[in-house]
Amino acid sequence: MERRRSPLLITVLCLGIAFLYLPMVVLVAYSFNASALASVWGGFSTQWYGELLHNRQILSAAGLSLEVAALASTGALLLGTLAAVALVRFPRFRGRLLLTGMVNAPLVMPEIITGITQLLLFVSMLQLLGWPSRGMTTIVLAHVAFCTAYVTVTVQSRLATADRSLEEAAMDLGATPLQAFVDVTLPIIAPALLSSWLLSFTLSLDDLVISSFVSGPRSSTLPMVIYSKVKLGVSPDINALASLIILLVGACVLAAGYWLRRAERVRELEAAVAAG
Amino acid sequence: MTAAAGRSAGGGRRGLAGVVDRHGRWLIILPPLLFLLVFFLIPFGYALKISFAEAALRIPPFSDVASVSADHKLHLTLSLANYRYLLTDEVYAVSYLYSIKTAFFSTLLCLLIGYPMAYAMARASKATQGILMLVIILPFWTSFLLRVYALEGIIRDQGLLNTLLLWLGVIHQPLKIMHTTFAVYLGIVYSYLPFMVLPLYATLEKLDRTLLEAASDLGSRPWQAFLDVTLPLSMPGVIAGSMLVFIPAIGEYVIPALLGGPDNLMIGRVLWDEFFGNHDWPVAAAVAIAFLLLLAGPIAVHQHYRVRQLEP
Numbered sequence: 025m026e027r028r029r030s031p032l033l034i035t036v037l038c039l040g041i042a043f044l045y046l047p048m049v050v051l052v053a054y055s056f057n058a059s060a061l062a063s064v065w066g067g068f069s070t071q072w073y074g075e076l077l078h079n080r081q082i083l084s085a086a087g088l089s090l091e092v093a094a095l096a097s098t099g100a101l102l103l104g105t106l107a108a109v110a111l112v113r114f115p116r117f118r119g120r121l122l123l124t125g126m127v128n129a130p131l132v133m134p135e136i137i138t139g140i141t142q143l144l145l146f147v148s149m150l151q152l153l154g155w156p157s158r159g160m161t162t163i164v165l166a167h168v169a170f171c172t173a174y175v176t177v178t179v180q181s182r183l184a185t186a187d188r189s190l191e192e193a194a195m196d197l198g199a200t201p202l203q204a205f206v207d208v209t210l211p212i213i214a215p216a217l218l219s220s221w222l223l224s225f226t227l228s229l230d231d232l233v234i235s236s237f238v239s240g241p242r243s244s245t246l247p248m249v250i251y252s253k254v255k256l257g258v259s260p261d262i263n264a265l266a267s268l269i270i271l272l273v274g275a276c277v278l279a280a281g282y283w284l285r286r287a288e289r290v291r292e293l294e295a296a297v298a299a300g
Numbered sequence: 301m302t303a304a305a306g307r308s309a310g311g312g313r314r315g316l317a318g319v320v321d322r323h324g325r326w327l328i329i330l331p332p333l334l335f336l337l338v339f340f341l342i343p344f345g346y347a348l349k350i351s352f353a354e355a356a357l358r359i360p361p362f363s364d365v366a367s368v369s370a371d372h373k374l375h376l377t378l379s380l381a382n383y384r385y386l387l388t389d390e391v392y393a394v395s396y397l398y399s400i401k402t403a404f405f406s407t408l409l410c411l412l413i414g415y416p417m418a419y420a421m422a423r424a425s426k427a428t429q430g431i432l433m434l435v436i437i438l439p440f441w442t443s444f445l446l447r448v449y450a451l452e453g454i455i456r457d458q459g460l461l462n463t464l465l466l467w468l469g470v471i472h473q474p475l476k477i478m479h480t481t482f483a484v485y486l487g488i489v490y491s492y493l494p495f496m497v498l499p500l501y502a503t504l505e506k507l508d509r510t511l512l513e514a515a516s517d518l519g520s521r522p523w524q525a526f527l528d529v530t531l532p533l534s535m536p537g538v539i540a541g542s543m544l545v546f547i548p549a550i551g552e553y554v555i556p557a558l559l560g561g562p563d564n565l566m567i568g569r570v571l572w573d574e575f576f577g578n579h580d581w582p583v584a585a586a587v588a589i590a591f592l593l594l595l596a597g598p599i600a601v602h603q604h605y606r607v608r609q610l611e612p
Binding site (some may be wrong): 033040044046050054091102104107109110113117123128129130134142148169223226232262263270277278281291 | 337360398419451452575602
């Protein structure tokens with residue numbers, strides 16, 4: 025496209041980006057407000073962060089959410105990678121269309137529908153099999169289901185472009201198929217694995233709707249606690265908590281992005297050296 | 301991709317597909333297939349079943365659809381009452397139409413704001429494009445719920461916007477933005493703008509620049525060239541972005557519940573209230589099934605374009 029600068033376009037772009045970031049910047053700024061009244065600036069203070077450390081409800085919800093996110097993203101990484109391998113490497117098998125549909129549908133399904141249907145399943149399962157009782161188990165199972173979809177789609181596109189001949193060369197040199205996959209292809213798709221694990225982790229950590237449906241009476245995740253507080257209005261300790269989450273997630277994503285770019289460059293360099 | 305995989309599976313017996321062999325490969329296929337079957341697909345079957353049940357005062361709160369009597373005969377008690385109820389109580393039709401309307405206009409707003417943004421991004425230098433991509437993607441990673449909450453901090457009666465405008469003397473009474481339809485639109489645009497910008501940018505960035513030069517050589521004015529060349533060629537991005545905004549917006553719960561007022565009855569909110577407020581599970585299941593059927597159209601459009609995009 026023509027590289028002509030149009031002041032109007034650049035203005036719209038800058039305004040759009042400002043629109044995306046301004047509310048978050050304001051939120052972080054207000055989390056350091058000494059005054060509990062959101063409209064008054066009462067000086068700089070970190071007291072709301074200190075109060076978070078004494079809020080048992082928030083701490084236990086945060087613990088539950090982190091545990092759920094770690095379990096769900098790891099489970100989804102395993103299942104999603106298997107599904108991606110199946111879809112990329114096996115062109116024909118019974119159930120391929122079904123699997124394709126089931127890894128794509130959760131991406132567009134409204135969460136509220138997924139949540140209701142999964143709750144109905146869990147209730148019926150509990151009645152018939154005596155398992156799983158609603159709580160952490162059901163939240164993890166529900167999160168694995170939708171995170172698997174995101175992992176599959178991410179890994180699938182990376183795996184489709186990975187060079188198969190390297191794996192074949194490894195097998196010519198005596199590696200078993202599993203060895204060839206683990207030693208050759210796995211490092212190539214590692215960036216996709218990391219980014220899809222991170223994506224699953226953040227999606228699970230952020231999920232409100234599905235968790236609200238499938239959780240039990242005494243298992244509230246962090247978004248559920250935040251939502252019930254936010255519905256009552258703005259509160260300074262939620263400002264602090266929200267800022268903490270936004271900054272932490274932002275820092276992790278930037279660090280991962282930096283690492284992925286470097287890994288990509290090293291690979292390109294290696295390929296260039298090998299070719300030269 | 302398919303051709304290459306097919307060759308090695310069928311002919312050379314090489315690669316994972318060949319050697320793990322016909323039965324071994326089920327070890328790879330079955331775990332995700334079975335998991336998603338049990339925890340994603342079968343639940344829809346259950347919802348369908350329960351939508352034919354009747355609400356009952358028991359745990360779980362609905363009647364049995366299928367029962368086996370003493371003489372080992374299966375009895376099906378299908379009740380269409382829930383679906384009939386959806387048609388007679390107008391709140392469902394109204395909220396569904398209202399959701400479509402809200403999703404449609406917020407998608408349009410996203411397109412109007414997102415298109416120039418994506419266009420400006422595609423025109424930037426390569427290094428700037430990389431940074432801009434990151435800047436647009438980053439909000440997508442940060443918590444959706446917290447971003448809606450952050451927006452509330454701006455538009456509340458005592459929020460930043462009103463404080464600023466009052467201080468400047470532009471207004472003398474705080475503007476009522478929270479709990480209005482406008483707040484819902486603002487929330488959806490704010491939350492889903494990145495979903496619109498990214499696919500648009502992807503198509504605009506790939507656009508062949510020589511076509512625009514050709515149009516200009518043939519005497520087209522820049523604006524004319526945009527309408528004749530750029531806009532038609534960016535249609536896949538327009539459709540992909542629109543579907544990525546429209547589909548989640550239609551089922552949105554958090555935004556209308558937090559930012560909207562009592563009139564902003566979107567279908568997600570009705571479903572939530574039916575479930576947690578009225579505890580009428582069979583009606584909620586019927587609403588979910590009906591909602592899903594009505595969403596089938598837009599989802600099919602989305603999948604069609606997604607599959608076409610994946611093909612080189």
